[in-house]
Amino acid sequence: MYKKTGILFLVLILPVFIYLGLKTFGTNHFSLPRYIPAIDSTTGEIKMAKRLNPRWNESEMDTVFQTIPSFSLTDETGKTFGSNSLKGKIYVASFFFTRCTTICPKITSQVSRVQDTFHQDPDVQLLSISVDPKFDQPEKLATYAKRFDANKGQWHFLTGEKKIIYPLALKGFHVPLADASEYDAAIKNPDETFIHSERLILVDKEGVIRGFYDGTDKKEVDRLLVEIKVLKSIYTNY
Template identity: 90%
Template sequence: MNKKTGILFLVLIVPVFVYLGLKTFGTNHFSLPRYVPAIDSTTGEIKMAKRLNPRWNEAEMDTVFQTIPSFTLLDETGKPFDSNNLKGKIYVTSFFFTRCGTICPKISSQVSRVQDTFHEDPEVKLLSISVDPKYDQPEKLAAYAKRFDANKGQWHFLTGEKKVIYPLVLQGFHVPLADASEYDAAIKNPDETFIHSERLVLVDKEGIIRGFYDGTDKKEVDRLLVEIKVLKSIYSNE
């Protein structure tokens, strides 16, 4: 084999072996953590359950994780939004209120980036839940959605009763939330009244939390974009 033939062989054959290697060994190696283990109320211990390990085709004990509880709220059109609409979907949830002049516009701008990346992707949904539901009626949400060019049917802005929203945010999505007016009636500035998290929460198709991200930090949202793609890849390879 002369030098030119050897070079031609490498140029033609090596990419084939690289492709075959990636095809054989380069799939199904991605993983994302699951958050918030379920706790047995009688023992105080983390719940465990048997699951089938598809790699070994054997049953093994695995941690049981909490899922987002079912809920029904109102969307920006004034229609009921049932969490059953999210079954089989990957979704990102943010928390805001329309009168917020500090971090909320920053968060919504970053959520808009997520929307642009997964434009009309039927697998990916976006939720923005108001923590000021008494003021944020559907017409307020509709104006806010228009401000950020929200895709109807993909990015949902939700409101409802405070007694439903606050436990859902605190105990379901596991992010902090408080209404300062409940303990200090002198507070009148909305930005000082509603103390909520800047976090975006990534939820998988089973309703399990897979990530928390600072919604005011571009690098954190870059990580979210990557991890949504990782999650989609995990599902496609199952």
């Protein structure tokens, strides 16, 4: 009798409890690293601050991470594009120049894949920032944007003052950038003049870097596509 009752419980009742348990507690919780901890200039140590853990609704000490500094540049339409436009957005930034014949077309083609994946998602924005701003005026950027079928309002091609763009790349997005002509006036070939990173940088809604990816490598960009979805899931769940 008891044996039959136990078998009946296992067959009929236990699956119901398992289902309810999975439904209640089985939500997947993804994580994605944050990059570039903030350093206390007086002590040289990593800054720490209290943060509310939304999962447990408790405060805990957590690392403070650097955020992308505010900036104001000019887009391919000639309008001012500021970092305020990116508040509450996830975005992918990259550096290029229109005269580049080596890695830039490869990078831009991979950014185009990101656009194709998230073309109906206004929360995902794309920035392509010129490292050759003197030449890359808005009309040059507009022609380049058209070449890659860039979606207006989602994929922004930016230019501006060199004194803003170069520190933004180096100290804000933490990617290497140099103008070799500053050290050797004999260099005339643009491909040899502007030395910049091939990395794509994923930035979250708070302005914190969440990933670096080789923009010339399809597999790396595949990883970026997945991690954008992970980041979106984090915001949805929390």
